[in-house]
Amino acid sequence: MSKFKIVLDQEKCIGCNTCPLIDPDxxxxxxxxxxxxxxxxxxxxxxxxxxxxxxxPVGAISIIEENN
Ligand code: SF4
Incomplete structure (x- = not known):
């Protein structure tokens, strides 16, 4: 079974506020x-x-697949 996980690289994030505006959940x-x-x-x-x-804008967020 595979599961997905959101990973956010804060080193890359420039705090533009785009991702919380689009998906605040x-x-x-x-x-x-x-x-x-x-x-x-x-x-x-x-x-x-x-x-x-x-x-x-800086590609800081990835969706990774986790295999259990
Ligand atoms: S969209 Fe990217 S750069 Fe902007 S706040 Fe979200 S993670 Fe940070």
């Missing part, structure tokens, strides 16, 4: 460092989540 800005973080791992990867991932 999955992403939020960590206001202590002004970088995005994963708020909650989604049960399924929705179109909204995919759009947020592809809209990141």
């Amino acid at each position: 999955t992403f939020e800005i960590d206001t202590t460092i002004y970088k995005a973080k994963v708020k909650a791992q989604p049960q399924e990867i929705s179109e909204k989540t995919k759009t947020a991932v592809s809209s990141c």
Whole structure:
């Protein structure tokens, strides 16, 4: 069975706020460092989540497949 996980590289994030605007259920800005973080791992990867991932201007977000 494979599972998907959202990984956000805060080293790359420039805090543009795009991903939380598109998918606020999955992403939020960590206001202590002004970088995005994963708020909650989604049960399924929705179109909204995919759009947020592809809209990141610095490619900081990836969807990785985990094989259990
Ligand atoms: S879209 Fe990318 S750069 Fe912008 S806040 Fe989200 S992770 Fe950071």
